[in-house]
Amino acid sequence: xxxxxxxxxxxxxxxxxxxxxxxxxxxxxxxxxxxxxxxxxxxxxxxxxxxxxxxxxxxxxxxxxxxxxxxxxxxxxxxxxxxxxxxxxxxxxxxxxxxxxxxxxxxxxxxxxxxxxxxxxxxxxxxxxxxxxxxxxxxxxxxxxxxxxxxxxxxxxxxxxxxxxxxxxxxxxxxxxxxxxxxxxxxxxxxxxxxxxxxxxxxxxxxxxxxxxx
Numbered sequence: 548x549x550x551x552x553x554x555x556x557x558x559x560x561x562x563x564x565x566x567x568x569x570x571x572x573x574x575x576x577x578x579x580x581x582x583x584x585x586x587x588x589x590x591x592x593x594x595x596x597x598x599x600x601x602x603x604x605x606x607x608x609x610x611x612x613x614x615x616x617x618x619x620x621x622x623x624x625x626x627x628x629x630x631x632x633x634x635x636x637x638x639x640x641x642x643x644x645x646x647x648x649x650x651x652x653x654x655x656x657x658x659x660x661x662x663x664x665x666x667x668x669x670x671x672x673x674x675x676x677x678x679x680x681x682x683x684x685x686x687x688x689x690x691x692x693x694x695x696x697x698x699x700x701x702x703x704x705x706x707x708x709x710x711x712x713x714x715x716x717x718x719x720x721x722x723x724x725x726x727x728x729x730x731x732x733x734x735x736x737x738x739x740x741x742x743x744x745x746x747x748x749x750x751x752x753x754x755x756x757x758x759x760x761x
């Protein structure tokens with residue numbers, strides 16, 4: 548009786564490790580920035596994200612073969628910036644269909660404009676993956692202080708100085724008017740004194756005569 552079964556040699560067991568690193572660099576005026584830096588509102592930042600296969604197995608093969616994902620391995624930087632402080636003006640903050648052999652790298656970059664004044668965190672890129680258990684790759688993060696444009700600061704200071712000068716001049720003018728009123732009072736008091744000195748009338752009699760027009 549012919550055998551109904553056919554022996555098929557098993558596929559060779561793939562031994563190795565899936566591992567990768569994610570790094571983020573930020574350029575301001577073409578110069579790479581440290582983890583803490585300052586910039587002026589309205590200036591542009593170029594953000595570069597690089598993923599490197601540091602393991603011994605291909606990245607992307609598992610997503611396509613096991614998870615049946617057409618796009619393969621995907622990594623993004625959707626939460627890397629504060630939307631109220633920055634606006635992406637060009638580029639893409641994600642990359643899809645990544646397939647990397649051991650030692651290979653892939654990267655993406657985008658440009659964003661600083662729109663708000665203050666201190667903000669530019670978060671690191673986080674990628675969760677699975678190899679013999681849950682794992683996570685995380686890039687470095689940054690803290691940026693955004694200052695106002697110098698010309699606007701000068702305008703603010705100019706307006707503030709103008710208001711201060713106006714208040715000071717107003718105070719000087721008021722003081723001058725008060726001094727003039729005091730001098731006029733003293734002048735009239737001297738006239739009154741001279742009038743009373745050369746007359747036999749009392750001060751009350753003088754006031755009565757003044758009110759009656761005498």
